[in-house]
Amino acid sequence: MLEIRGLKKSYGKKPVLAGVDLTVSDGAVFGLVGINGAGKTTLLRLIADVLRPDGGEILLDGVSVTGNAAKRRELFFLPDEPYYAGGTTVGKLAEMYKTFYAFDDEVFKRYADIFKLERNMPVRNFSKGMKRQAFVALALACKPRYLLLDEAFDGLDPLARLEFKRGLIELEESTVIISSHSLRELEDICSGFALLDGGSIADAGDITDALGKVHKFQIALPRPVTREDIPLECLSFEAEGRVARFIVRCDREEAVRMLSALSPLFIEEIAVDFEELFICEVKGRGYLQ
Amino acid sequence: MEIRLTGKSNIYEQITEEYARFIRLGALRAGEKLPSVRELAMRLGVNPNTVDRAYGELEKRGLIMTIPKKGAFVRGESSDERYDEAVRQLSVLKGAGLSESDALRAVAEVYGSARGKEEI
Numbered sequence: 001m002l003e004i005r006g007l008k009k010s011y012g013k014k015p016v017l018a019g020v021d022l023t024v025s026d027g028a029v030f031g032l033v034g035i036n037g038a039g040k041t042t043l044l045r046l047i048a049d050v051l052r053p054d055g056g057e058i059l060l061d062g063v064s065v066t067g068n069a070a071k072r073r074e075l076f077f078l079p080d081e082p083y084y085a086g087g088t089t090v091g092k093l094a095e096m097y098k099t100f101y102a103f104d105d106e107v108f109k110r111y112a113d114i115f116k117l118e119r120n121m122p123v124r125n126f127s128k129g130m131k132r133q134a135f136v137a138l139a140l141a142c143k144p145r146y147l148l149l150d151e152a153f154d155g156l157d158p159l160a161r162l163e164f165k166r167g168l169i170e171l172e173e174s175t176v177i178i179s180s181h182s183l184r185e186l187e188d189i190c191s192g193f194a195l196l197d198g199g200s201i202a203d204a205g206d207i208t209d210a211l212g213k214v215h216k217f218q219i220a221l222p223r224p225v226t227r228e229d230i231p232l233e234c235l236s237f238e239a240e241g242r243v244a245r246f247i248v249r250c251d252r253e254e255a256v257r258m259l260s261a262l263s264p265l266f267i268e269e270i271a272v273d274f275e276e277l278f279i280c281e282v283k284g285r286g287y288l289q
Numbered sequence: 290m291e292i293r294l295t296g297k298s299n300i301y302e303q304i305t306e307e308y309a310r311f312i313r314l315g316a317l318r319a320g321e322k323l324p325s326v327r328e329l330a331m332r333l334g335v336n337p338n339t340v341d342r343a344y345g346e347l348e349k350r351g352l353i354m355t356i357p358k359k360g361a362f363v364r365g366e367s368s369d370e371r372y373d374e375a376v377r378q379l380s381v382l383k384g385a386g387l388s389e390s391d392a393l394r395a396v397a398e399v400y401g402s403a404r405g406k407e408e409i
Binding site for chain 2: 029161162165166169170187188189190191208211271272273274
């Protein structure tokens with residue numbers, strides 16, 4: 001289990017994390033979301049012990065990771081732009097990781113084949129997506145107890161994304177923490193999520209539960225609709241003549257009852273996806289417009 | 290008022306609706322086995338918890354039953370369920386303005402009843 005308590009980090013005078021508390025249970029695939037600059041990468045770097053916190057603690061199975069070389073071996077951190085030595089090849093990287101992790105050759109070979117990796121070509125000659133695929137194959141083969149992925153799906157094509165997600169499902173023993181802006185992918189693969197905002201966790205929980213608490217309706221009234229017509233607090237609202245579309249956070253039956261009282265021409269429920277929920281949350285917190 | 294769910298729904302609902310539809314349309318029949326939770330999760334690239342939840346919903350609706358360590362199986366569909374579905378569909382059409390005589394004419398046409406045809 002990963003436990004983070006009161007974690008603080010500033011760059012110079014600029015606070016990035018101002019007290020993060022987070023628990024991720026064993027075997028979870030956990031999504032870390034937030035707008036650009038929210039501190040997702042900083043949080044991952046702190047968990048990976050690449051950065052030192054200014055305050056608070058990070059515990060893996062009850063033991064602090066900060067400056068703990070033994071715990072470091074239980075972690076695999078795949079940064080947005082992984083570092084590699086100039087002339088290195090995928091084959092050489094695999095040899096290097098073998099000295100550090102319980103490397104699974106069979107898994108590596110399978111993903112190297114799926115991604116058609118050139119094992120003897122210098123990694124620097126790979127395209128962005130190819131590099132990403134190479135490191136995904138290496139990360140999956142390392143089978144770490146904790147896998148930290150920054151901008152996990154960036155640069156991967158849809159087929160590679162699917163294979164990557166399958167690989168993550170196969171890592172039954174690992175706890176995976178993914179930061180990404182590909183909310184569609186996170187909705188697929190993650191059970192839990194945390195929204196990082198203003199230096200702390202603004203919202204966290206189960207993605208399906210969070211989506212179950214908001215409802216989006218499209219209704220038409222016999223007259224033009226305005227926001228004031230809707231007897232519910234709207235997280236988002238847009239209207240076009242007699243038709244309005246809005247998202248509410250309340251009990252579904254209750255909402256339907258209230259809306260039916262308006263004698264609408266029709267009511268439809270439209271499913272809300274994680275991306276839409278994210279936009280609502282972030283807007284509600286005063287960003288974007 | 291009947292409320293229609295439109296647009297792409299979340300994955301959990303998609304899986305639930307897809308299998309509910311397969312069962313309703315006879316693409317999956319009583320006693321047949323659904324893929325295992327892990328198998329389906331791997332195929333779709335979705336979290337196994339999501340598939341598990343969808344199966345739970347199908348079970349709650351009485352469409353499947355899960356036998357521990359054996360998997361999920363389609364339950365026998367009773368004619369009551371088909372009747373209920375017909376009532377549901379008709380209620381929606383009634384709401385949209387379908388008259389009783391038109392509804393009866395449609396029934397006659399679907400079932401090919403001679404009397405119905407004469408009246409048309």
